[in-house]
Amino acid sequence: MFILLLGAPGAGKGTQGRLLAERLGLPKITTGDILRAAVQAGSPLGREAKRYMDEGKLVPDAVILGLIKDELAKAEAKDGAVFDGFPRTAAQAELVDRTLAERGQRLNHILLLDVSEDELVRRLQQRAGIEGRSDDTPEAIRTRLQVYQRDTAPLIAHYAQRGNVHRVPATGTIEDIATDIKRIIGR
Numbered sequence: 001m002f003i004l005l006l007g008a009p010g011a012g013k014g015t016q017g018r019l020l021a022e023r024l025g026l027p028k029i030t031t032g033d034i035l036r037a038a039v040q041a042g043s044p045l046g047r048e049a050k051r052y053m054d055e056g057k058l059v060p061d062a063v064i065l066g067l068i069k070d071e072l073a074k075a076e077a078k079d080g081a082v083f084d085g086f087p088r089t090a091a092q093a094e095l096v097d098r099t100l101a102e103r104g105q106r107l108n109h110i111l112l113l114d115v116s117e118d119e120l121v122r123r124l125q126q127r128a129g130i131e132g133r134s135d136d137t138p139e140a141i142r143t144r145l146q147v148y149q150r151d152t153a154p155l156i157a158h159y160a161q162r163g164n165v166h167r168v169p170a171t172g173t174i175e176d177i178a179t180d181i182k183r184i185i186g187r
Helices: 013-024 031-041 044-054 061-072 090-102 117-131 138-152 155-160 174-185
Strands: 002-006 028-030 081-084 109-114 165-169
Touching: 002 013, 002 155, 013 028, 013 081, 013 109, 013 174, 028 031, 028 061, 031 044, 031 061, 044 061, 061 090, 090 155, 109 174, 117 138, 155 165, 165 174
Parallel strands: 002 081, 002 109, 028 081, 109 165
Antiparallel strands: none
16 A cells, blocks of 8 residues: 655654554655755765755755655565655656556555644744754745645645545644544555
């Protein structure tokens, strides 16, 4: 089972993706985690990614897709995965669709974690104080939300044509949101 979590920065994709992956025994493919690891390692890809991330911009598709293909090639992803943070644009969605189709697979569920912008800003500012992430500065938060609205939000229409997009109100407790997701996917 392949599941995509959509939502603005701070919507809870990381938390819900972790819980979902653990419950289903699937790997969680998180571009943010992969990129942060590359930044921490100081690899050439990490240095390039850091430049984009610090400005609140998206890392180019070619770099991300290569990382995703590597993750999908791992044995633990043969029967499914939880995608968190990719695809973010219609062009990326086509690449993911094509990559999965080459393996005889497809996205089974697209879950949109729905949160108000005021709540997103509050969460991201709180996270910045806890984690000290360079992409959670006030300027970067504004840029990331603008980029999301421009590039990522149109994915909803792309996937809605398939009839497998589900809106999940993501403002309750972590457990309540996880229960809603479980009800939607049936597991």
